[in-house]
Amino acid sequence: MAEQSYRDAIKDALREEMRRDERVFILGEEVGVWGGTYAVTRGLYDEFGAKRVRDTPIAESVIVGAAIGAAMGGLRPVAELMTINFSLVAMDQIVNNASKMFYMFGGQFSCPVVIRTPAGWGQLAATHSQSFEAWYASLPGLIVAMPATPRDAKGLLKRALRSNNPVMFIEHARLYNVVGEVPDGDYTIPFGVSEIKRAGRDVTIVSYSRMLHVALAAANKLAQENIEATVIDLRTLRPLDLAPVIESVKQTHRALIVEEDWVTCGMGAEIAARIGKDAFDYLDAPVERLGAIEVPMPYSKPLEALALPEEKHIIARVKEMLT
Amino acid sequence: MINTATVANIQPATRDATLSVTREQGLELWRQMVLIRRFEERAEQAYTEGKIGGFMHLYIGEEAIAVGALAGLNPDDDVVTHYRDHGYALARDLAPNALMAELYGKATGVCKGKGGSMHFADPRKHFWGGYAIVGGHIPLAVGLAFAAQYQNQPRVAVAIFGDGATNIGMFHESLNMAKVWNVPLIILVENNQYGMGTAVQRASAVPDMITKALAYNIPAIQVDGNDVLAMREVMLNAAQNARRGEGPQFIEAHTYRWRGHSMGDPQRYRSKDEVEKMKTRDPIARFENRLLEYARATQDDFARGRAEVERVAAEAIEFAETSPFPDPAELYTDVFAPEVTNG
Ligand SMILES: Cc1ncc(C[n+]2csc(CCOP(=O)(O)OP(=O)(O)O)c2C)c(N)n1
Ligand SMILES: [Mg+2]
Numbered sequence: 001m002a003e004q005s006y007r008d009a010i011k012d013a014l015r016e017e018m019r020r021d022e023r024v025f026i027l028g029e030e031v032g033v034w035g036g037t038y039a040v041t042r043g044l045y046d047e048f049g050a051k052r053v054r055d056t057p058i059a060e061s062v063i064v065g066a067a068i069g070a071a072m073g074g075l076r077p078v079a080e081l082m083t084i085n086f087s088l089v090a091m092d093q094i095v096n097n098a099s100k101m102f103y104m105f106g107g108q109f110s111c112p113v114v115i116r117t118p119a120g121w122g123q124l125a126a127t128h129s130q131s132f133e134a135w136y137a138s139l140p141g142l143i144v145a146m147p148a149t150p151r152d153a154k155g156l157l158k159r160a161l162r163s164n165n166p167v168m169f170i171e172h173a174r175l176y177n178v179v180g181e182v183p184d185g186d187y188t189i190p191f192g193v194s195e196i197k198r199a200g201r202d203v204t205i206v207s208y209s210r211m212l213h214v215a216l217a218a219a220n221k222l223a224q225e226n227i228e229a230t231v232i233d234l235r236t237l238r239p240l241d242l243a244p245v246i247e248s249v250k251q252t253h254r255a256l257i258v259e260e261d262w263v264t265c266g267m268g269a270e271i272a273a274r275i276g277k278d279a280f281d282y283l284d285a286p287v288e289r290l291g292a293i294e295v296p297m298p299y300s301k302p303l304e305a306l307a308l309p310e311e312k313h314i315i316a317r318v319k320e321m322l323t
Numbered sequence: 324m325i326n327t328a329t330v331a332n333i334q335p336a337t338r339d340a341t342l343s344v345t346r347e348q349g350l351e352l353w354r355q356m357v358l359i360r361r362f363e364e365r366a367e368q369a370y371t372e373g374k375i376g377g378f379m380h381l382y383i384g385e386e387a388i389a390v391g392a393l394a395g396l397n398p399d400d401d402v403v404t405h406y407r408d409h410g411y412a413l414a415r416d417l418a419p420n421a422l423m424a425e426l427y428g429k430a431t432g433v434c435k436g437k438g439g440s441m442h443f444a445d446p447r448k449h450f451w452g453g454y455a456i457v458g459g460h461i462p463l464a465v466g467l468a469f470a471a472q473y474q475n476q477p478r479v480a481v482a483i484f485g486d487g488a489t490n491i492g493m494f495h496e497s498l499n500m501a502k503v504w505n506v507p508l509i510i511l512v513e514n515n516q517y518g519m520g521t522a523v524q525r526a527s528a529v530p531d532m533i534t535k536a537l538a539y540n541i542p543a544i545q546v547d548g549n550d551v552l553a554m555r556e557v558m559l560n561a562a563q564n565a566r567r568g569e570g571p572q573f574i575e576a577h578t579y580r581w582r583g584h585s586m587g588d589p590q591r592y593r594s595k596d597e598v599e600k601m602k603t604r605d606p607i608a609r610f611e612n613r614l615l616e617y618a619r620a621t622q623d624d625f626a627r628g629r630a631e632v633e634r635v636a637a638e639a640i641e642f643a644e645t646s647p648f649p650d651p652a653e654l655y656t657d658v659f660a661p662e663v664t665n666g
Contacts, residue, residue: 025473051473057503059487059496062462066500069466069480072451073401075473077466092493096456097463105444105452106434107657140658164660 001183007176010040010116013157015079016186018048021076024161027054028080028116037082038118038176044214056095060090064115066116068097068166071111074162081117082168085130090115094266098166113167114160114212119146119175119209119260123304126296131261133209134270136168137237143156143167143191144237150180152235155189162188172210192239193311196248200228204248207258207270211309215258218314226319237267245271246278252320253284262290287320290314333486342617343552349610349618352551356386356607359410361636362419366409366440370427370641377663378455379440382410384549388553388604390416391554392481398563401467401480403460407513415450418442423639429646434481435604436649437657449478451498457518458484458618461510468506468571470595479507479565487518489599498539501506507565509558510536510569510573513548515580520592536573541561548576549606552613553641558582579604603612 004012018024025048026041032055035042044055057065060081066076072077081087087094089195094115102110103183121129147153153171160167195213198219207215212233230248234240251253252293255275267290275287284298290309342349363381363402382389389410393402404411412422417433426440433443442624444452451467464482464548471478488494489512501508512532516523524530533543542564546557554576561572579601584592590598614620 030537054504059500061493062465062496062500064465065459065462065493065497066469069403069463069468070462070473072468073467073468073474073480092456092459093462096459097454103657103662104434104438104442105446106432107660108434108444109446109451112659112660113579143659162663164663167332255356277465298363 001181002110003179004150004182006153006171006178007038007040007175009154010157010171010184011042011044013154013161014041014044015047017158017161018052021161023074023076023188025052025054025075025079026078026080027056027067029056029058029082031055031080035079038173040082040176040310057206060086061093061306064090064093065097067113067115068093068101068111071113072109076112078114078116079160083128083173084117084119084132085128087115087117087132092138094142094168095139099139101175102165103141105308110164111148111166114157114165115167116167116169116171117263118171118173120299121304121308122173123299123301124246124297125299131292133170133237134261134267137240139238141166142238145191145235145239146168146170146226147235148175148209148233150178151182152189154182156186156191156235158186159188159190162189163190174210178213189235191236192241193236194228194241194244194263195225196244197233197234198231200252202228202232202252203230203254203256203321204230204245204252205256205258205314205318206234207266208237211260214309214311215314218311218318221311221315222237222318227322229318240270242271242274242278245275249275249279250282253282254269254282256288256290256314256317256321258309259289259291261291262294264294266291288317288321289314290317342361342613343556344504346618349614350620350624350628352390352555353607353610353614354632355390355414356610357629358419358632358635359386359389359413360607360641361632362413362423363409364442365636365640366423367586368491368580369426374644375440376428376587377397377428377439377489378406379426380407380585381580381582382407384602384605385495385500385513385515385578387551387610388408388511388576389413391551394555394556396455396479397405397531399449400478400562401451401471402483402630403451403464403480404453404458404483405460405485405488406453406455407485408441409513412443412450412453413443413502415445415448417445417450419639420642422645423643425645427643428648429643430447430649431642436655437566450611454634458488458493460484461488461493461497464508465501468508469504471505477511479562481509481511483511485518486512486514486532487515487521488591488615489535490526498541502539502541503569505568509561509565510571512573512575513578514575515578517580517584517592519584522592532575533573540572541573543573543575545575545577548578549609550602551606551610583615620625
């Protein structure tokens with residue numbers, strides 16, 4: 001085990017898979033000469049050259065579409081979209097091509113393309129601070145991974161690069177510098193396996209990506225007041241593994257979902273509905289959700305801070321649920 | 324018309340090739356066109372009987388483009404087309420039975436009844452499918468062309484779509500990046516003068532589609548799309564150039580669709596006179612005259628050929644009618660490809 005940043009873990013996954021498999025190549029805006037907008041691909045251009053680390057025009061539709069076509073043609077493309085906000089311009093390719101290909105043509109061919117893109121924020125205002133994971137997770141045929149830790153980022157990305165299916169791999173701009181333990185050697189993490197990060201008897205907190213860290217911090221504070229939370233990291237949003245969540249809720253009788261997208265029609269809505277169905281008789285309180293306030297993201301720092309849930313909100317909400 | 328003197332890349336428009344194929348090849352091209360037409364006439368009839376549903380876009384009147392274009396390609400060149408895909412599937416030799424069964428939504432369909440008219444495909448024949456979002460498949464062809472380039476394979480990829488699709492963003496993104504990457508892509512635009520009910524001049528800022536290719540420095544040519552041999556020649560030439568590493572090539576084929584945009588189109592946007600006038604340019608009848616004149620073909624050849632095509636089309640209907648619908652369990656299959664187990 002070595003400590004590594006989320007950014008470097010992703011870079012290593014790319015590098016190792018590119019060394020292992022000639023078919024893997026990267027395309028996207030500023031991935032090559034520049035070294036990646038968030039420096040994830042820095043160094044790969046020098047190692048693999050312009051053939052395999054390909055700068056593209058600012059044209060998200062053809063970046064994703066050509067990646068899908070290249071996957072049909074036998075390659076293993078990694079399309080990097082500078083941020084998830086720009087994925088909207090490529091939405092048609094993701095929705096109508098990538099996620100439909102296998103079914104629509106009767107299982108004759110799939111398109112194993114990996115679309116890497118960060119969600120996140122940081123005084124970037126309304127169009128550059130969004131989280132669309134729930135939109136993508138609603139699509140049958142598309143795998144959606146949203147790792148929270150360096151270990152999971154590397155393992156899930158390697159898994160994605162060996163998958164036969166299209167994968168939306170959603171990173172988080174505020175996690176790139178987060179450091180964590182990463183196993184030595186080659187490993188992958190399967191899709192559709194949630195992880196219990198912390199076990200506690202009083203409440204089940206469900207989260208993923210950056211909010212997982214906030215939830216864990218809140219759980220640690222709650223523990224000082226003798227409130228024990230279970231915290232579960234979903235890791236992939238499709239397939240969505242809620243079995244451990246249901247099991248846990250049966251013990252704790254309370255569930256709180258913490259997400260960074262808007263609460264209305266967000267991931268939490270789906271999770272709450274399923275808990276309500278599969279653990280109805282065990283609930284001692286309504287399933288609760290914490291997510292972004294329902295406004296376009298403002299620029300001003302104090303306003304931006306108000307728009308997202310923080311540790312203190314989680315703590316307060318859990319206490320409310322327990323009274 | 325574009326001024327060829329000022330635009331070096333544009334080659335002269337229509338050409339009237341003398342017979343550039345053997346008698347057998349000529350008769351085979353003719354047979355393919357007749358098969359497409361009869362297949363579609365039978366499908367049209369089945370549709371009006373309620374046996375086929377959804378959107379079905381007929382190719383009748385445009386057959387020479389698919390037949391000529393694919394005759395100019397190798398069988399392993401990658402083809403990606405729009406929803407008006409029956410002609411291309413038949414010209415790529417997908418089985419008429421499996422195609423008709425697909426229209427009927429039967430389990431024996433080429434896509435197990437999950438695709439329908441707009442989504443014929445067979446990857447074993449490098450026929451990567453019909454796509455129903457206007458322009459949405461053009462980037463796929465860029466990717467397929469790139470895959471060939473990356474793997475040093477001599478294949479080219481062809482993106483096929485209509486005049487209307489040249490107005491959408493994905494067309495422009497694709498041409499631009501294809502040129503920057505210099506991939507072996509052939510862009511084939513079927514200019515049938517309408518996108519649904521909107522005439523080209525009401526939708527496109529420029530009357531000639533090739534002008535748009537020139538904006539991206541892509542060599543472009545206009546061709547009479549109702550001339551199967553001219554189609555074949557421009558495709559042979561484009562494929563040769565692309566295979567030689569000269570990058571994307573652009574073909575604008577002029578044609579006219581005889582039927583409505585799709586089944587049930589009331590066609591308020593054009594007159595019956597116009598349609599009748601354009602039908603005099605029937606690609607099949609014109610080619611028959613050429614074959615009679617230059618290839619010693621006889622009316623007997625045509626009669627025999629028509630009887631054979633009739634039999635194939637009738638058998639396709641019979642096959643589709645007698646095939647079972649998909650098992651209800653099929654609803655749930657093929658959402659995801661089987662995941663690898665070794666990784
Ligand atoms: C993005 C998108 N917008 C609109 C449509 C509806 N539509 C289907 S075909 C068509 C016309 C396309 O015309 P053209 O590209 O000239 O091809 P043609 O049908 O004439 O062969 C339209 C508007 C669609 N399928 N996709
Ligand atoms: Mg048209």
